[in-house]
Amino acid sequence: MRPCSKVFERPWRISPIRSVQARQEASVGAFAKFGSGDQVSYERRFEQVIGNSPALEAVLEQVERVAPTDSTVLIQGETGTGKELIAHAIHNISSRCGQSFVRLNCAAIPLDLLESELFGHEKGAFTGAIAQKIGRFELADKGTLFLDEVGDIPLALQPKLLRILQEQEFERLGSARTYQVDVRLVAATNRDLTDMVKRAEFRSDLYYRLNVFPVLLPPLRARREDIPALVTHFVEIFARRMGRQIEHIPSQTMSALSSYPWPGNVRELQNLIERAVILSNEGVLPNPLPATGTQGVVASAAATTLKDSERALILHTLEGVGWVIGGPKGAAAKLGLKRTTLIHKMQKLGISRPSLQSSQNVMSPRSRESDSSFYEA
Ligand SMILES: Nc1ncnc2c1ncn2[C@@H]1O[C@H](COP(=O)(O)OP(=O)(O)OP(=O)(O)O)[C@@H](O)[C@H]1O
Ligand SMILES: [Mg+2]
16 A cells, blocks of 8 residues: 655645746756656656646645545546546545545446446345445545546436435445445546436436536646646657657757647646657657648637547548547547547537538437447547
């Protein structure tokens, strides 16, 4: 188990002095190699929250306030903004740190299995229940349960979740015995829950129960000051991992990275830096942004809205990969987004493949299921 942190020492994020120094060095085109005497272990550095922009500082202050309490925290923000990282930080600086941190991604579990994942089941509770199973709430007893993608919990299961959050008690499937647990809940979603409540897709009582302490993570484009420090951080991590030395980040590369709209936020930045480190020659970090796309999008970003530039970037990427969405060479990977997130964004922005647009509604859930190869290629 990883060591706990103390609230006011803030060892879980980079010290402002080092961050400023790294930022200044990076912005003039140099890259400082951190010495081997670094106290923070290489692996743990992946858990650090990097950045000291006012927008991120405001969030971290809220995190430090709420972490020592047992209150439920609802972390919201676009994909790749660091919601999971913050959930870990909340646990690590809370008094529950020595206990378990249990994560469940509600979007990744088939609907009919989600209930038993949450509450567990007894042997024979349903066809296929060949052994007893302990649910995530029980596993997280005395610790923290992180319910990721909480907006994807089906309506039918929401009253049960509400009950356990209010009463801290539940029954395993197939058992009448009531169990008591002491679990601190941290939930996250990149979906707009208030909007879902309005559309009757999410119960309002559960929303209010989850929304005790909301934390909204700003998108990367709203805290561009953090980009140089993040670039430096990821360059160091990937260079070490790949046994390469990066000694120079050209200032043009840094300014291109700093003005890009980052629809996939920090995850997209992280993936692009990994690519750049692979492509580096003679210790120089190349610009990993696609030449035409970047310039086009960045130029249009000044003249149009953020939504327009996001739309342009997604369209450009889809065209560049022949409208393949999933897979390692698909548009989602290139944008640093999850496949489902990209599909969701496309739906929201009304993007569909031009040649098929008139003949079928490719964005309808039915056609998506029946024609999944269209996306996966
Ligand atoms: N401020 C940060 N400093 C360092 N790394 C970060 C920061 N924010 C995010 N990351 C890294 O970016 C990646 C994406 O972050 P994370 O998985 O927490 O995003 P998320 O908001 O949960 O995304 P999604 O909604 O798609 O699940 C992770 O590898 C995380 O460690
Ligand atoms: Mg996440």
